[in-house]
Amino acid sequence: xxSVTQLGSHVSVSEGALxxxxxxxxxxxxxxxxxxxxxxxxxxxxxxxYTSAATLVxxxxxxxxxxxxxxxxxxxxxxxxxxxxxxxxxxxxxxxxFKTIFGAGTRLFxxx
Amino acid sequence: NAGxxxxxxxxxxxxxxxxxxxxxxxxxxxxxxxxxxxxxxGLRLIHYSVGEGTTAKGEVPDGYNVSRLKxxxxxxxxxxxxxSQTSVYFCxxxxxxxxxxxxxxxxxxxxxxxxx
Numbered sequence: 747x748x749s750v751t752q753l754g755s756h757v758s759v760s761e762g763a764l765x766x767x768x769x770x771x772x773x774x775x776x777x778x779x780x781x782x783x784x785x786x787x788x789x790x791x792x793x794x795x796y797t798s799a800a801t802l803v804x805x806x807x808x809x810x811x812x813x814x815x816x817x818x819x820x821x822x823x824x825x826x827x828x829x830x831x832x833x834x835x836x837x838x839x840x841x842x843x844f845k846t847i848f849g850a851g852t853r854l855f856x857x858x
Numbered sequence: 859n860a861g862x863x864x865x866x867x868x869x870x871x872x873x874x875x876x877x878x879x880x881x882x883x884x885x886x887x888x889x890x891x892x893x894x895x896x897x898x899x900g901l902r903l904i905h906y907s908v909g910e911g912t913t914a915k916g917e918v919p920d921g922y923n924v925s926r927l928k929x930x931x932x933x934x935x936x937x938x939x940x941x942s943q944t945s946v947y948f949c950x951x952x953x954x955x956x957x958x959x960x961x962x963x964x965x966x967x968x969x970x971x972x973x974x
Contacts, residue, residue: 851898
């Protein structure tokens with residue numbers, strides 16, 4: 747069975763500071779991994795995805811994530827936070843089949 | 859492009875009432891899904907469909923039924939609503955994983971349901 751654990755339900759950073767959102771996964775097969783972002787009162791949008799082509803994945807809005815098999819992690823980072831990054835972020839895993847399993851989400855707050 | 863459209867956006871029901879949420883996608887996606895989102899629990903899969911006329915149960919199917927009579931539409935029904943079904947419901951769609959490898963989901967804006 748697959749699962750996703752996101753460490754920290756809330757993360758607060760200052761504008762211009764590094765953003766680090768943590769995600770660990772469990773999968774019995776090589777996984778596909780995703781980060782989705784949800785802005786208030788909207789649906790989720792794909793931020794980036796890992797499909798085994800490269801361990802460092804770049805996404806939209808300056809975000810990137812690194813797949814580390816030895817640590818079963820897929821942490822999301824952005825060098826410099828912007829006020830517009832305030833949202834909820836979801837890590838997700840798939841075995842390449844029909845289903846995608848989501849983490850509980852991490853809400854990012856950005857302070858001016 | 860409309861993408862994935864959900865109706866209604868908001869609904870208040872009394873316990874025991876029934877209702878149907880409608881999801882429509884215009885991207886010719888094979889797969890469609892219904893999720894519910896509850897605070898601190900992320901998204902949980904209710905039902906999904908891998909093609910017209912086929913449906914399957916997800917993680918939390920009890921109390922819900924679905925139908926996919928047309929490729930572009932996926933309906934979620936509550937036969938007898940309960941307060942535990944108060945949630946935000948999201949529809950999503952994707953291409954077949956056999957075509958795309960990774961199952962990238964396109965989501966609707968959500969339907970907020972309150973059961974009193």
